[in-house]
Each structure stands twice: as structure tokens, then as C-alpha cells.
Amino acid sequence: MEDIKKAIVEFLESGKTKTKFYFKDIEKAVKDKVPNARTLQIKKACSALINEGVLIYYSTGSTTMYGLKGKGITEDH
Amino acid sequence: MAFEPKRPQKKLNYQELRLYTDEQLKNYTEEEVKNFKPKHDIPKLEQLEDGPWPSFVADAKRYALRRHKLGQENLLINEDVVDDLLGQLELSYVHGETHWKHGGIVGVIGYGGGVIGRYSDVPEQFPGVAHFHTMRVNQVPSKFYDTNFLRGLCDLWEYRGSGLLNMHGSTGDIILLGTFTEQLEPIFQELTQVLDVDLGGSGSNLRTPECCVGKARCEYALYDTQEMCYEMVMHYQDELHRPAFPYKFKFKFDGCPNGCVASIARADMSFIGTWKDDIRINQDAVQAYINGEFPPGGGSHKGRDWGKFDIYAEVIDRCPTGCMSMEDGKLVIDNANCTRCMHCINTMPRALKPGVETGVSILFGAKAPILEGAQMSVMVIPFMKAEPPYDNIKEIIDRTFEWWMEEGKNRERLGETIQRVGLQRFCEIIGVPPAPQMVKEPRTNPYIFWKEEDVPGGFKRDIDDYRSRHAR
Known part of the structure; x- marks a missing residue:
């Protein structure tokens, strides 16, 4: 789990202009780094990072994206 | 079977x-309105009040007055919220464009859905x-409420929100x-800890499952929709609140x-009650309909004189697959060709039952x-038993989720993924x-x-060899 969480954070930190990502983008990036990672494990790792306050959800109402807390829009706008 | 809460x-x-x-809840007179x-x-906006139908503008103005009479000391968000809502909508009518900004970082801790951020782009005005912000509350199956709950919910929303609500949204x-961002967590706390309800789904989540009134009141219900809806809500909590779908x-x-x-x-997944065996026919009751002893359709069209009930014009000739006939004065159904349209059963409910x-x-x-x-959904599983604990159905759901999470593109609904890769592959x-x-028109295009x-x-x-005779 820790290696997946690390891969998620590294991927989200790597975005130069983009700061919010779809789960599928995260999933692909994680599977590139941790080939045996399963989708459900990646989802659980994302949820754990949300609960730890490392990640935040960004929702338009119809879709949801993930971002690093403190990067890009993270407060009310 | 008695309901067994989890x-x-x-x-x-x-x-x-x-x-x-x-006194606070009945704080204005019609004269004041x-x-x-x-x-x-x-x-x-006031032009919308001119027509013969009730207008949301009239309701909103009435409610704006009520908030003013309640006073800011009894409200946690701006008492002018409804006035400003109407004002901004008027401005949108003038400009011909919206003044709302959608989405953002709003929600409650740990939940990826249930709150939809919305902001004005003219906040100074x-x-x-x-x-x-909109909050979605998971309705109870079939929307049977206790008035204690409804009144409590309305008080809470009046106190911490705009007081405006929809019963219910299209997801149910x-x-x-x-409401304002700072009220989201306290409202969530009150909803879950006091009123004992949860937020619903939004975003890339499983949305709040919804069911019909089912066996609670309807003789046609072919499985316990409330039980199954409740079971799926409880079983798929993670999918409801932690978005990871496309x-x-x-x-x-x-x-x-x-x-x-x-x-x-x-x-995306429609569960529709059905039956596997033959439609039950009470031939005496069929005759009673023909003789005019029972009103067709349960009397639902009795307001006008439609003439004598004609079983051919109103039932047999309307059967979409032509699987009904009268033989020696008896109604006969070729059940293998019945598509479960329900028309005959609806028209003669005392004579025909599933x-x-x-x-x-x-x-x-x-x-x-x-x-x-x-886009209508496509029949994939014609019949499956629907009984607790629904493990057979959960297995199908799990396979569907797993495949769609893998194959679906961002912002692509399941039906679009199926269309892209083919129904055959999905099967x-x-x-x-x-x-x-599964075939849309099997009789004309098999x-x-x-x-x-x-x-x-x-x-x-x-x-x-084929390509030697047919260009690509």
C-alpha cells in the first residue's frame, strides 16, 4: 500500500500546469510504476490519502478529480 | 418478510x-405576501407569475418574506439569500447567460460526493x-418519510441553509x-448524527440508488424493490462515497x-421485475370485463364515455407481439412471445396476473x-432470481464495475463503453x-x-480471399 501511495503522490506532484487528475489517469500512472497494483488497491490508497489530508477531491458535480492539497485551487474560489 | 435493518x-x-x-414558522399573513x-x-421573473400555473417565483418571494420575518438572529446564513437568488436570476435573464460557477473543493471530510459546489460570479452584487452549494441527501427507499424527520430536516435547512429544497431530484x-462552505460540515454532522440519514451520491460515484414503491403498496411488484435497494445502498457504500469510476x-x-x-x-443498470412462467388468466374475469361488469384499467379512464369495452380493440390488437387471441370464447396467450409490456395486465388486472x-x-x-x-438500456439478463442476500446480482454488478473501471474512458457512461466495444464483448x-x-428488433434483424x-x-x-473481391 505504501508504495502505491508514494506513486500517487509522485504522479500528482509531477503535473506542471495541471493540478487535478481523473482516477483513471492516476491508475495508469501507478500501474506504470507498480505493475502488480490492482485498481481496488489504488482506490483504497487514494481514499487513505484523502483521509490523511494529503489529497483532496475536486468535483464539478458530474465528475470527480483528485489533487494534492495545497497545489492549484484548494480553497473556496 | 419483515424489514430487517442492518x-x-x-x-x-x-x-x-x-x-x-x-409562531416563528407561521410568521406572515397573506396580506403581507x-x-x-x-x-x-x-x-x-415576475412575468412567470402571470400564467395559470403555480410559479416558483411566487413561492420564492413568499419564502423570502418569511426569512426576513425570522430575522438574521435566527439564521446562520444571510437572510437575503432568496432575494439575492431571485436578483441573480433576473440578471441572468437580462444578460442571457448564467452567473453561476460550478464545482470546486467543497465536500465533507472523507466523502467525494453529496456536495456540489456552486458560486456566484457576481458576489458583490x-x-x-x-x-x-447543493447538498444531496440519500432518500429512504420509495420515499416513505416520517413527518418528524421531514420537519426536522426543514428546520435544519432553514437554520443553516437557504431553506429551499427539491423533493426530489431526478436521482431521487x-x-x-x-448554503455556504462553513455550514457543510455542521449540516453533515446534524444529518448523520441527529436525523440519521446519509448524503447521496454525486461526481464519479455510484449515485443514490432509487426504487419504486414496490411491495409496500403495489400489487404488480414482482420482487421487493425496497429491500433490494436498501441492500445495494448498504453493500456499495464505498462506491457511493469514494469516487473512482470513469x-x-x-x-x-x-x-x-x-x-x-x-x-x-x-x-446504467436497470433492474426490472419480471416473471418466468405464464401469465395467470382468470377466464371468468375476462368474460366479466367483456360483459362490462369490471371497468377496464381499474376505472382509470372512466371520466368519459369510451363505449363498450372491446377486448380486441383495447387489448388483443394492441399486444406488441401479437401473442394474444380468443379461441372458443377463451383468452389465449402465447407466453413464449410475450415481451412483458404489461398492457393486457394493466387493462384487465382482475383477469390477468403475472x-x-x-x-x-x-x-x-x-x-x-x-x-x-x-439512450435506453439494453436487455442483457432476461431473468434472474432477486432474493436476499442477492449474491447472484452482486456478482454481476462487481464484474460490471471491474470491467467498466478498466475499459471506460473518462466521462464515458457504461452504455457508451458498451456501444464502443460492442455488446457481444460485454456479454x-x-x-x-x-x-x-438482447437484440433490439429480433423479428426484423436477427x-x-x-x-x-x-x-x-x-x-x-x-x-x-474475401478482400480479393471486396475492397475495405
Whole structure:
């Protein structure tokens, strides 16, 4: 789990202009780094990072994206 | 079977929950409503009050007055919220464009859905709606409420929100319209800890499952929609609150093919009650309808004189597959060709009843987008038993989720993924063999792609030989 969480954070930190990502983008990036990672494990790792306050959800109402807390829009706008 | 909750049920008492006195809740007169002028001039909106129908503008003005009479000391968000809402809408009518900004980092801790951020792009002009976030509350199955709950909810929303709500949104949730970010967590706390309800789904989540009234009141219900809806809500909590799907996903549970929650037109996975055996016929009652002793359709059209009941014109000739006939004065149904349209049963409910071996048909891939036409769901599983603990159905759901999470593109609904990769592939994934019920018009277009291994003896096809005669 820790290696997946690390891969998620590294991927989200790597975005130069983009700061919010779809789960599928995260999933692909994680599977590139941790080939045996399963989708459900990646989802659980994302949820754990949300609960730890490392990640935040960004929702338009119809879709949801993930971002690093403190990067890009993270407060009310 | 008696309802067995998965967690202790809370008994609510409004007298313990209430935030306002009766005098505060009935704080204006009709005379005051007539003379009330909202904070902003809204001539365009007021035209909407001219027609014969009730207008949301009239309701909103009435409610704006009530908030002013309650006073800011009894409200946690701006008492002008409704005035400002009307003012901003008027401005949108003038400009011909919206002044809302959608989405953002709003929600409650740990939840990825249930709150939809909305902000005004003219907050200086309309500070009462600078934030106007929507909260979705998971409705109880079939929307049976206790008035203690409803009154408690309205008090809470009046105190911490705009007081405006929808009963219900198209997914079935209670939609609480408009509050500020700082109120989200306290409202969530009150909803879950005091009123004992949860937030619903939004975003790339499983959306709040919805069911028809089912066996609670309807004789047509062919499985317990409430039980199944409740079970799925409790079982798929993680999918409801922690978004990781490519896009939204909806379950809807219709107890019979009449489809009162329109699952076939709106749900990615539609569960529609059906039967496997023959329609039960009471020939004496059929004669009674023919003789005019029973009103057709349960008397639903008795307001006008439609003439004597004609079983051919009103039932037999209307059967979409022509599977009904009269032989020697008896009604005969070729059940193998019945498509479960329900018309005959609806018209002669005392004479015809669904069979006794009941379950669900499972259809996939409907969506009802705003900008394009609705896409109806496709029959994939003609019949499946629907009994607790629903492990057979959960297995199909799990396979569907797993495949769609893998194959679906961002912002692509399940039905679009199925269309892109083909229904045949989808059937292979969930392990269902092709059947005539999956074909849209099997009587006119029975075409199916057979694979070599599907056909006894197989077949050989030389693609190079074919291309020598047919250009790509």
C-alpha cells in the first residue's frame, strides 16, 4: 500500500500546469510504476490519502478529480 | 418478510429536534405576501407569475418574506439569500447567460460526493448567494418519510441553509439548495448524527440508488424493490462515497415492467421485475370485463364515455407481439412471445396476473443527458432470481464495475463503453450467452456475429480471399 501511495503522490506532484487528475489517469500512472497494483488497491490508497489530508477531491458535480492539497485551487474560489 | 435493518433504527421526535416555535414558522399573513417587494427588482421573473400555473417565483418571494420575518438572529446564513437568488436570476435573464460557477473543493471530510459546489460570479452584487452549494441527501427507499424527520430536516435547512429544497431530484435524493462552505460540515454532522440519514451520491460515484414503491403498496411488484435497494445502498457504500469510476453510475429498481422509476431510460443498470412462467388468466374475469361488469384499467379512464369495452380493440390488437387471441370464447396467450409490456395486465388486472416464478430482468447502459436524446438500456439478463442476500446480482454488478473501471474512458457512461466495444464483448465479460432478448428488433434483424467456436463444427474464413473481391 505504501508504495502505491508514494506513486500517487509522485504522479500528482509531477503535473506542471495541471493540478487535478481523473482516477483513471492516476491508475495508469501507478500501474506504470507498480505493475502488480490492482485498481481496488489504488482506490483504497487514494481514499487513505484523502483521509490523511494529503489529497483532496475536486468535483464539478458530474465528475470527480483528485489533487494534492495545497497545489492549484484548494480553497473556496 | 419483515424489514430487517442492518443497523439500529432511530426514532425521531420533532418536539426534541425543533429549532423554531410555531409562531416563528407561521410568521406572515397573506396580506403581507401581497404587499411584499423583494430586495431587487425582478420584472422579467415576475412575468412567470402571470400564467395559470403555480410559479416558483411566487413561492420564492413568499419564502423570502418569511426569512426576513425570522430575522438574521435566527439564521446562520444571510437572510437575503432568496432575494439575492431571485436578483441573480433576473440578471441572468437580462444578460442571457448564467452567473453561476460550478464545482470546486467543497465536500465533507472523507466523502467525494453529496456536495456540489456552486458560486456566484457576481458576489458583490448578490452576497447572499456568494456560495450556493447543493447538498444531496440519500432518500429512504420509495420515499416513505416520517413527518418528524421531514420537519426536522426543514428546520435544519432553514437554520443553516437557504431553506429551499427539491423533493426530489431526478436521482431521487432530497436536494438541499444553497448554503455556504462553513455550514457543510455542521449540516453533515446534524444529518448523520441527529436525523440519521446519509448524503447521496454525486461526481464519479455510484449515485443514490432509487426504487419504486414496490411491495409496500403495489400489487404488480414482482420482487421487493425496497429491500433490494436498501441492500445495494448498504453493500456499495464505498462506491457511493469514494469516487473512482470513469463517470456517474446509476442503479434503479422497478418492481415490474410498468417502470415507475423509469430505470430503462435513466439507469446504467436497470433492474426490472419480471416473471418466468405464464401469465395467470382468470377466464371468468375476462368474460366479466367483456360483459362490462369490471371497468377496464381499474376505472382509470372512466371520466368519459369510451363505449363498450372491446377486448380486441383495447387489448388483443394492441399486444406488441401479437401473442394474444380468443379461441372458443377463451383468452389465449402465447407466453413464449410475450415481451412483458404489461398492457393486457394493466387493462384487465382482475383477469390477468403475472406468473408466480418472479425475479428481475437486468438491462444495461441507459442515460438521459440534457443535451442529447435519452439512450435506453439494453436487455442483457432476461431473468434472474432477486432474493436476499442477492449474491447472484452482486456478482454481476462487481464484474460490471471491474470491467467498466478498466475499459471506460473518462466521462464515458457504461452504455457508451458498451456501444464502443460492442455488446457481444460485454456479454462475454459478464458471462452471459447471447439471447434473442438482447437484440433490439429480433423479428426484423436477427443478425448476430458468430464465432468459430460458437458453431458446432466451426467454420473457416479466408479473409485474404474475401478482400480479393471486396475492397475495405
